[in-house]
Amino acid sequence: MTEPLLKVEGLKKYFPIKSGVLGRVSNHVKAVDDVSFTVQEGETLGIVGESGCGKSTTGRMLMRLLEPTEGTVTFDGQELTSLSNNDMRKARRDIQMVFQDPYASLNPRHTIEKILMEPLNVHNIGDPKERKKKVHEFLEIVGLSSYHAKRYPHQFSGGQRQRIGIARALMTNPKLIIADEPVSALDVSIQAQVLNLMQDLQKELKLTYIFIAHDLGVVRHISDRVGVMYLGQMAELADTEDLYEKPLHPYTQALLAAVPVPDPEFVREEVVISGDVPSPANPPSGCRFHTRCPFKMDICSQAVPIFAEVEKGHSVACHLYEECRPQ
Numbered sequence: 001m002t003e004p005l006l007k008v009e010g011l012k013k014y015f016p017i018k019s020g021v022l023g024r025v026s027n028h029v030k031a032v033d034d035v036s037f038t039v040q041e042g043e044t045l046g047i048v049g050e051s052g053c054g055k056s057t058t059g060r061m062l063m064r065l066l067e068p069t070e071g072t073v074t075f076d077g078q079e080l081t082s083l084s085n086n087d088m089r090k091a092r093r094d095i096q097m098v099f100q101d102p103y104a105s106l107n108p109r110h111t112i113e114k115i116l117m118e119p120l121n122v123h124n125i126g127d128p129k130e131r132k133k134k135v136h137e138f139l140e141i142v143g144l145s146s147y148h149a150k151r152y153p154h155q156f157s158g159g160q161r162q163r164i165g166i167a168r169a170l171m172t173n174p175k176l177i178i179a180d181e182p183v184s185a186l187d188v189s190i191q192a193q194v195l196n197l198m199q200d201l202q203k204e205l206k207l208t209y210i211f212i213a214h215d216l217g218v219v220r221h222i223s224d225r226v227g228v229m230y231l232g233q234m235a236e237l238a239d240t241e242d243l244y245e246k247p248l249h250p251y252t253q254a255l256l257a258a259v260p261v262p263d264p265e266f267v268r269e270e271v272v273i274s275g276d277v278p279s280p281a282n283p284p285s286g287c288r289f290h291t292r293c294p295f296k297m298d299i300c301s302q303a304v305p306i307f308a309e310v311e312k313g314h315s316v317a318c319h320l321y322e323e324c325r326p327q
């Protein structure tokens with residue numbers, strides 16, 4: 001296998017919790033706690049999990065919009081986590097983000113032309129004439145028109161605004177796009193259009209995607225592989241087909257119970273989980289999922305399961321599969 005475009009090793013983000021009049025650090029929110037994965041060039045990795053499991057924090061750390069507490073991120077052979085701020089700014093030309101709420105991330109006082117030109121100005125790409133030409137070209141690429149350039153964000157629908165968000169991410173010709181819930185705020189009918197656009201762009205522009213979502217239904221068609229996060233950790237990661245047809249982790253099985261099955265012949269054993277997600281400030285001992293797991297064994301509250309490959313390309317952190325692991 002070729003070297004991955006992105007390699008994430010032991011990534012952690014602990015947010016301090018301050019208390020008392022002196023604001024002493026009394027504890028930490030372990031938002032991301034030892035996450036590792038790779039992404040091959042041209043593929044889409046979906047990252048899924050309930051609200052608060054650390055998906056966005058992971059996405060932001062990849063391009064150091066948030067500084068990791070620990071761990072390394074290597075992109076295109078360069079370790080981003082050891083770059084100076086100046087070199088990191090340059091590296092961001094190749095990694096861009098698309099956000100959930102394009103309205104919040106588009107300056108309401110700027111025209112679309114100005115918004116789309118900004119990344120070109122920041123990275124000093126082209127002269128003013130070339131920049132303008134590129135803005136018009138990318139408006140067309142995302143299914144809008146040149147005449148939209150002089151309009152303001154409020155003059156567009158949600159779906160159009162997300163097209164603008166996507167165009168802005170593409171302006172610097174990045175290699176990797178981190179899309180954080182890019183269709184969650186859109187109507188279902190519009191979601192499919194934006195997902196199709198992203199897939200077409202991926203083929204045409206040879207993009208690599210990390211696609212973050214809270215719902216396994218959304219990422220299925222766009223992802224080559226999917227990682228499921230729970231309370232700051234990766235519970236399972238596999239090729240999309242394997243994950244949906246043969247989920248191993250009880251948490252993935254429970255998430256899938258909520259996803260409609262396209263094949264009526266396919267019967268999925270229903271796994272129901274109870275209770276709420278515990279706080280990431282005080283995660284449960286042993287396996288973090290044991291407090292909600294219907295298959296809990298004694299060992300689950302005592303020992304942390306290793307996130308290990310139990311079948312080719314299929315990794316899981318669960319004591320149920322201890323004997324499947326290579327010794």
Ligand SMILES: Nc1ncnc2c1ncn2[C@@H]1O[C@H](COP(=O)(O)OP(=O)(O)OP(=O)(O)O)[C@@H](O)[C@H]1O
Pocket residue numbers: 015029030031049050051052053054055056057058214280
């Ligand atoms: N700046 C911060 N300070 C303290 N805690 C934070 C901060 N940012 C995030 N958290 C906490 O870290 C945990 C992970 O948050 P994160 O936003 O990464 O989760 P998520 O899976 O993306 O959820 P959502 O889908 O709701 O955005 C949550 O418990 C959140 O409250």
